Amino acid sequence: MTLNKELEHNFVELLEKHQNIVHKVCRLYTNNYDAHNDLFQEITIQLWRAFPKFRGDSKFSTWMYRVGLNTAITLYRKSKRTINTQEFDTVQFKISAEDYDDTEEVQLKLLYKAVHQLNDIEKALVFLYLEDKSYKEISETMGISEVNARVKMNRVKTKLRTILNP
Amino acid sequence: MDELELLKKHWQKDGVEDRQLTSKQIYPMLLKKSSSIVKTLFYISIGELAFWVLINTFPFFMSDTYRKNVETIYGDSLGLTILSFLSYAVIVLFVFLLYKAYKSISVTDSAKKLIENILKTRKIIKYYVVYNLVIASLSMLSGFYYASKNDPGLVAKLDTLNDTKLLFVSLLFIVFTAIFVLIIWLFYKLIYGILVKRLNRNYKELKKLEV
Known part of the structure; x- marks a missing residue:
């Protein structure tokens, strides 16, 4: 070869x-x-x-x-x-906020939808977080300091909460 | 429970199982062409270089009358030779700077560094365009002034005009030059505005995190 x-x-x-x-x-x-x-x-x-x-x-x-x-x-x-x-949204996330109930599945669908509303940088942070990366690795990948990565991650969580519970 | 913790629990297995590719499907993907923004910027910068080089040299080589006119009006002045030499030196300098800038773009850098390097490359192209627009407007204006003194045909025509009309013709020429420069500048802003909009937005977002 x-x-x-x-x-x-x-x-x-x-x-x-x-x-x-x-x-x-x-x-x-x-x-x-x-x-x-x-x-x-x-x-x-x-x-x-x-x-x-x-x-x-x-x-x-x-x-x-x-x-x-x-x-x-x-x-x-x-x-x-x-x-x-067809967009994913219509295929996978047919449930609107009115039909919201407490089952995990519904919550998950809404969560995915909420994550899709974040901007590019926020999505990257969420992605690395979900992949269980350390803040050190997140900061190196994004080119920001570790402290700022933590602060931003907390803000993203708050933002997601706001999108889910307007 | 924290919303993201719930997502994390499902994240690893959710939604990607049905998309698994085999190595047989991956091999042909290696041969496809990239459509990345760096490639687009590269082609545009080559286009910009070619465009201005052609604008500057094309009429000279294509039209005998134009060449003769230039030679009779400007003669074989040393100044013109030095200017041409300088303009080629500037092109070489820009090619070198662009080459260096493109080489520094690496997909394995951090997100921030990568965006910075791409925006730096775009800036070099911007300086090149600004340089050319300044030179173009200066040479249009000085060319008109020089011709009004040395071109026998034009001198004779201008002699028939009174002062007010002469002022009007000069102003008209300045306005024409300004419009020409403005149109090219707007065109350029439009192309790059669309192209780097997302890049600028993400860079601003990353910069915001540093404050």
Whole structure:
């Protein structure tokens, strides 16, 4: 196997194993299936391009968080294709606030909907938080101080509470 | 329970199982072209460079009359040679700065650093456009002034005008130059305004966290 083929093989194997990270980024930053696939494609290209410089001194998954979020927040431009499929919102979250009851499932759907209303940076913080990352790692990924990451995270929680209980 | 804790409980397994890709599906994805903002900025900057280089040199090489006119009006002055040399030096400088700026953009930097580097690149293109607009308006105005003194045809025409009409013609020319510059500037603002709107918004949000 040539060196290039070997690199490609390693990369695809790693991506296949850790693809859920990319899917979750896509789910957070897009509203429909086509856009999800489009962003997944772009993140894959960015990961593949940066892969030769990946030294393995950090975990592949940790490295993926950074490239994935950077692509979603900064590099990705919506595809020119006219995207005309059903939005996730109508497929998954049919329940409106009036039908709200206390079951966990309903609460979850509303929560997802609320998270979708956050801005790009807030979504990134929530994502890393949900992935159980330390504030140190969150601060390094975003390029802000650890204290500020904590403060902002608390504000995001308050914001989510306000969206859920207006 | 904290809202996010509830979400966290379900986060790992929710909604992505049905989207799993096999390695066979991933391989072709590596060959697709990127549509990232960096790539778009890169093409636009190449376009900007080419546009101004063409604007400056195209008429000179394409039209014999234009070349002869320039030569009779301005002659073989040393000043013009130095100016042309300087303008090419500026282009080389901008190409170098742009190259350096693009090289510094890395997807593995922190989100803030990445946005900063992209915005820095955009700024270099902006300076290049401002530089060209200043030079374009200066050369239009000085060209008109120089021609009004040295171009026999124009001198004869201007001689027939009285002072008020002369002032009017000069003002008209200044207004025309200003409109020309303004249109290009607005066009440029529109393109980049749309392109980096989201980038600026996210950068502001990150900066806000530092206060």
